Amino acid sequence: MIAVGERINGMFKDVKRAIKKRDKAVLQDLAQRQTTEGAKYLDVNTGVSVPAEEQPEVMKWMVQSIREVCDTPLALDSQKIPVLKAGLEVVTGDVMINSCRCDDNVLDEFMPLAVEHNASLVVLTMTEAGPLNDVDSRIEACANICAKAMEHGLDLPNIFIDPVIYPVNVAQQQPGYIMEVLRQLQDMADPPPRSIVGLSNISQGTQERHLINRIMLVMLIAAGLDAAIIDVLDTDIMDAAITAELLLNQQIYSDSFLKAGRM
Amino acid sequence: MALPDVKEKWSAAITEVTIGAIAENGGTRESTVTVGGEKGLPYLRDEEAVGRRPVIAMDVLNMEPTEWPEVLKAPFGDALKDPASWAQKCVEFGAEMICLILDGCHPDRGDCPAEKAAEDVKAVLEAVKVPLIIWGCDDDEKDNELMPKVSQAAKGERCLLGCAKQENYKVITAVCQADDHCLITLSPLDINIAKQVNILVSEQEFPLDRVVIFPTTGALGYGMEYAYSIQERGRLAALSGDRMMLMPVLVDAGNEAWRAKEAKASDEEFPEWGIQEERGPMWETVTATTLLQAGSDIIRMRHPKAVTAVKKTIDALMGA
Numbered sequence: 001m002i003a004v005g006e007r008i009n010g011m012f013k014d015v016k017r018a019i020k021k022r023d024k025a026v027l028q029d030l031a032q033r034q035t036t037e038g039a040k041y042l043d044v045n046t047g048v049s050v051p052a053e054e055q056p057e058v059m060k061w062m063v064q065s066i067r068e069v070c071d072t073p074l075a076l077d078s079q080k081i082p083v084l085k086a087g088l089e090v091v092t093g094d095v096m097i098n099s100c101r102c103d104d105n106v107l108d109e110f111m112p113l114a115v116e117h118n119a120s121l122v123v124l125t126m127t128e129a130g131p132l133n134d135v136d137s138r139i140e141a142c143a144n145i146c147a148k149a150m151e152h153g154l155d156l157p158n159i160f161i162d163p164v165i166y167p168v169n170v171a172q173q174q175p176g177y178i179m180e181v182l183r184q185l186q187d188m189a190d191p192p193p194r195s196i197v198g199l200s201n202i203s204q205g206t207q208e209r210h211l212i213n214r215i216m217l218v219m220l221i222a223a224g225l226d227a228a229i230i231d232v233l234d235t236d237i238m239d240a241a242i243t244a245e246l247l248l249n250q251q252i253y254s255d256s257f258l259k260a261g262r263m
Numbered sequence: 264m265a266l267p268d269v270k271e272k273w274s275a276a277i278t279e280v281t282i283g284a285i286a287e288n289g290g291t292r293e294s295t296v297t298v299g300g301e302k303g304l305p306y307l308r309d310e311e312a313v314g315r316r317p318v319i320a321m322d323v324l325n326m327e328p329t330e331w332p333e334v335l336k337a338p339f340g341d342a343l344k345d346p347a348s349w350a351q352k353c354v355e356f357g358a359e360m361i362c363l364i365l366d367g368c369h370p371d372r373g374d375c376p377a378e379k380a381a382e383d384v385k386a387v388l389e390a391v392k393v394p395l396i397i398w399g400c401d402d403d404e405k406d407n408e409l410m411p412k413v414s415q416a417a418k419g420e421r422c423l424l425g426c427a428k429q430e431n432y433k434v435i436t437a438v439c440q441a442d443d444h445c446l447i448t449l450s451p452l453d454i455n456i457a458k459q460v461n462i463l464v465s466e467q468e469f470p471l472d473r474v475v476i477f478p479t480t481g482a483l484g485y486g487m488e489y490a491y492s493i494q495e496r497g498r499l500a501a502l503s504g505d506r507m508m509l510m511p512v513l514v515d516a517g518n519e520a521w522r523a524k525e526a527k528a529s530d531e532e533f534p535e536w537g538i539q540e541e542r543g544p545m546w547e548t549v550t551a552t553t554l555l556q557a558g559s560d561i562i563r564m565r566h567p568k569a570v571t572a573v574k575k576t577i578d579a580l581m582g583a
Contacts, residue, residue, distance in 0.1 A: 157272075191272075252500050252508065254458035263465075263506050 005039030010047015024065035038262030045077035056086035283394030299511035326367030347390035517565030
């Protein structure tokens with residue numbers, strides 16, 4: 001499972017303060033620690049407290065600060081083209097555009113950007129009208145995303161479809177729907193598009209957040225999940241993901257498998 | 264009708280390991296060897312994915328072999344009495360590397376001291392200019408005495424030293440690191456241990472791009488299929504991104520094949536098996552050529568006829 005480290009996000013107090021003071025050491029430390037714990041991508045998000053007109057410049061600064069010490073691939077977390085472009089201009093190495101909605105006109109804007117920068121693209125099963133609610137409409141959206149990708153010349157494995165998780169205390173049948181969507185996605189094409197979730201949404205507003213997050217992650221991995229935006233610094237959640245992959249015969253066992261799973 | 268493009272796309276490539284150092288890099292070798300680099304499964308006619316050409320290392324023992332059949336000794340004659348002459352003969356027979364096995368230092372065989380091992384290493388380095396593999400005597404305690412001395416004696420030549428095992432890896436890893444050699448990690452036909460030894464070695468900060476995996480070899484009729492399946496599984500994991508399996512692989516076709524009754528038996532013992540002069544080298548050849556197809560990068564061999572046959576096979580597989 002591709003672990004995308006979620007920590008470098010302006011919604012966290014320490015990152016918010018660091019952005020305000022332009023203190024790059026905080027970002028660099030988070031980048032290195034998340035990489036050590038097994039992050040294959042680092043999510044980079046300015047956070048909403050940064051005014052919209054400043055976000056492009058902040059994104060640029062964040063990317064450059066991280067790149068000074070760390071070449072872990074980055075996931076640029078914004079739905080605004082100017083912010084993404086600012087990051088894409090200065091980023092090096094593999095990069096993920098995180099994210100855009102799946103309306104046709106939106107895909108027509110974001111897919112060429114991904115192709116131009118040889119980036120992966122996270123597409124949410126969500127339109128201007130809101131997130132899709134059931135299995136069938138999500139699958140229909142996935143099929144459309146595949147068709148649009150082929151139209152724009154974007155290889156399907158470079159698409160990470162996010163079926164948009166709801167908090168479990170809001171809609172308890174949704175986790176089951178997500179798992180079904182993941183299963184059906186495998187058969188959609190060969191090779192199929194990949195999948196991703198923003199895991200912490202599942203426990204937004206609940207008790208036992210860590211427990212709910214890691215059990216959900218294991219269940220999704222068993223249903224075929226390719227990537228997840230998670231707190232890689234949470235040892236338990238990384239251990240759970242690594243162990244799940246072992247049990248699915250996706251990683252060769254070794255006595256130090258928890259260490260190997262982070263390498 | 265145009266055929267669909269069915270090329271597999273893998274997420275990682277086998278590391279490339281260079282063995283041997285020429286003058287401008289501080290050594291005295293006249294050639295170096297670079298192995299690995301495969302981007303796909305073996306020999307599927309995708310030139311980009313094939314990687315580096317597999318190389319043949321011929322075995323040289325640092326004491327005259329007492330148990331080798333006549334048929335195996337005959338091509339070498341008296342050269343078997345002295346590692347330097349023996350190594351020269353091997354290079355004449357087409358060896359691209361020499362594998363010097365410190366068999367004479369084993370407590371039950373010659374028990375020769377570490378100083379003698381170091382002298383033998385120096386003599387072979389002097390006599391031939393191809394890259395050198397230095398293989399311990401397979402007694403852990405003795406090897407921990409031998410390896411520091413031979414590593415020092417060969418310092419600067421970027422040799423390949425063997426082997427680091429799960430239960431005994433610290434000394435050899437430390438000396439390979441200090442003296443800038445490459446390292447063979449050994450596992451007993453167990454893929455989980457193969458992965459674990461690489462983890463242990465990397466925990467000691469040894470650079471993974473100087474590691475070669477020896478998963479242990481079974482000869483034809485004596486475990487070859489099992490060895491093949493382990494190599495294949497390891498290679499699939501590597502190409503899928505498992506960093507602890509991403510190294511080139513060494514196989515021991517010569518030693519293992521010549522232990523087989525089918526290679527050792529005389530013409531009189533089993534006349535229906537055909538003459539030993541053909542049979543022995545054939546047993547070694549088939550062991551080597553089969554395991555090549557599981558993804559083997561360095562092949563240890565013994566009989567010159569087998570070496571010739573295997574090199575021809577490699578030519579064909581590489582599309583030369």
